Amino acid sequence: MTGTSVAPRERGASYQWSARAFGLPAVLVVAVLLYLPFVWTSVISFTEYNGLGSPEWVGLANYREMFDDPNFLTSLRNTLLWVVGTITIPVGLGLLIAVMTYDMRFGVWFRLPFLITYAVSPVAVGVVWSFVLQNGGGLSQVLEAFGLPGAENRWLLDEPMNTLVMIGAWAWQQTGVNALLFVIGLQSIPKEPLEAAKMDGAAGWRLFRHMLWPMLRPLTTVVVGLALVASLKTFDIVMAMTEGGPGRSSETLALTMYREAFVNSAYGMGSAVALFLSVVTFIAAITYLRRQLSPRHEW
């Protein structure tokens, strides 16, 4: 709320009714369609409810049941795999591609394949990769043709293989945007210190380790943070590729929530999973930010 000139208080006050009118739609929409549902879900998570009759208060029973359910624990493990996989593979590859192309002739063209796949819709990524990963499908045929092992893998049917290959498919989609963000970051690094370091003979790994990486740090924090939060909510690609199956072996927490609420009509349990997911996301985001912003932390 800074302006170059400050209007006298009385004059500013005369626009308050107008200001409220302009602000109201946003507050109203967000309150009714986002906050109210949020509160509802939080409350329902402590009840047993299937949409008929009225919710019955059961305290923490849903949460206890949740942690006793081996399927939920599998889902939790898969979600963790997704988090680790997405903050390492697509971010790492994106950084690698950015560092290799940002100051290169035709760098734009070398980045193009990754940008095209980024623009493919997540569900369509699922369609493409379900096809590539069929038993004996595209991937298996390549492995066989080159005499490599693994052609007999049932990529999407065996656990935890199915989650791992789906993370690979997701990396295929996500690498491009990370590369793009890192390129923007690298190109905005001031030229003079960089030239000076190069004059001193810094190149390759040393240049990266001591110049580029420290200067990219704020951007890396954002990129990893976004990947962390998004990966906890992984839904589309798994829904499109395995629907969480076979059985429930490749479910993530977001899919477990969907199944409990919309397939089993267990609204209380679905809400409990949703609240659990929110709390985990929130804690992860806060912990990560505090760690990154604390001055003592170096990596």
Added chain:
Amino acid sequence: MSRVIRPVVLTILGVIWLAPLYLLLVNAAKPAAEYASDAVWRPIAEFALVDNIVDAWERAGLGEAVLSTVIYSIAGPAVAVLIGAAIGYAIVALRLKHGFFWFVLVFGGTVFPLQMIILPLFVGYAEVGLFDTRLGMIAVYAAISVPFSALVMRNFLGGIAHQVFEAAVMDGATTWRIFWRIYLPMSRSALVAVFILQATFVWNDLLLGLALSQSGDVRPLMTALTSMQSTYGGSQLPTVLAGGLLVSLPTVVLFLSTQRFFTRGLNLGQF
């Protein structure tokens, strides 16, 4: 040394990245009779891409889902950028009291995952007759786009000098007129950036479509595509792939043609 290594590494990675796209294109263009699951790498002999797309459009019902989704991804974000610009204007130009509090409240709507809201929306929509209606879908798409839009618009409008507002007041313009004729036109680039980002999000949405719609003419595109994928298989796979190709074309074209806008939008989102 690195002069050789870089292009080689990049070319290898690029080929790996393009290979699945090759498979998509080639097999989406094969006639059902020619398609063989053990020879997916074989180039096409007969070009049937158009037939397959028509098939996906008509028989699998992607056509009516495309229409709905075009409506959603225009109307939802359009409403959201206007609402976001309005609150930005209220805070920045009209100096809304406790403006920062209201801003944080609105932006806070983006903090929790969609999983927290879909179930009550489903229940509530069913109660008030919005379940499985286009109006209901537009409302929810607009709502989830409002927080981000408010963030960007508040930041952007904050860059316009307050004298602009004061001068317009001197000329006797009403606050509504100043918003509509001065502030909105001045923020065109931010409005477009937010609109493109949110339209892409709506276009790609699967979860809200699954939760809040059902019938063929309301269901959005991605929801229709997943159900097509689970019902079609075997020799009909080229049709499914043609569907996957069809839904991606708009986002690929939009992204590649607006890349600069898009990255600027991503930058804006980081404040």
